[in-house]
Amino acid sequence: MTLTPDFLDGNAAAGDLESVFGTDMTVATGRCRGCGQRMSLAQTRAYLRGPGIVLRCPGCESVLLRLVRSADQMWLDTGGLDYLRIPAPQ
């Protein structure tokens, strides 16, 4: 008997992230403010069961990014990331 972890990865959040940033974010890279690990957003742990999206660091599990949307507002918190490097739209 093993417990199934309840996270997916950043790929599963690709549509919502792209609708905010206007470009594919799964290949965007960021650095975790908690442990310094660098990763593409595709490699983050995505928790999607709640009212929004939470991406956590695969290394230290700190929260990297939160995105919550209502009918007319979107709230974005990227405070867990030192930076995001986003490929410029072509």
Next chain:
Amino acid sequence: MARTAVSRRLGGGPLRWRAARLTDRRIESEAARTLVFEVPGWPGHVAGQHLDVRLTAEDGYSTQRSYSVASAAEDENVELTVQRVSDGEVSPYLLDDLALGDLVELRGPVGGWFVWRPEQTEPVLLVGGGSGLVPLMAMVRTRRAVGSRTPFRLVYSVRSPEYQLFASELRRGDPGLDKTYVYTRSAPPESPRPPGRVTASDLSSAGWPPDFEPTCYVCGSTGFVEKAAGLLVALGHHPGRIRTERFGPSG
């Protein structure tokens, strides 16, 4: 050739919902069906990409799920192979209730990370668990559609033969594609391997030596992906050449 690689959407263009009409539904296994959609204006996809499906009820309640595209990048239609989650909200509707001719909304394709492009020339190892085979199948089909000679090896871990996806299509075989089946619960009598979860020796005997520098694509449940990717790293594959996608029973 109506479409070229240039037209394929990989970010940059606006991401918007499009109406998609169900034109066919095929049985893939006991619990999975392939849904074929006609999507006017579909910009085309790259093998491995996925899309979001949105269903809206008459009272305005709407919900969405992400599914990998199963069809080759060259295909006109968009095919999704969906596994039933029996207590799910969306998959039973898509599999049982959506009638031919009905419309849903699709958004995508999205994701440029877990993709295989025919320009890639390095050997490829595909490691799929359960319905995690779907985006890998898009890669196999795209390879076939463009006549690529890039050597592919597929390791497919599945509970038992009844759960196997795309069984007859894979049985027909593709030159340069080697297949290994890992049955986790019950194996057919001719299987050379007793049932059990994927091991390091499965991946080393059926995969590529690390010094061939293959790109490894691993897709399945989170538990499967963590295990298989960990085994590949332990076998000496560089983490930068292992691409993973975790599938959940999102319902």
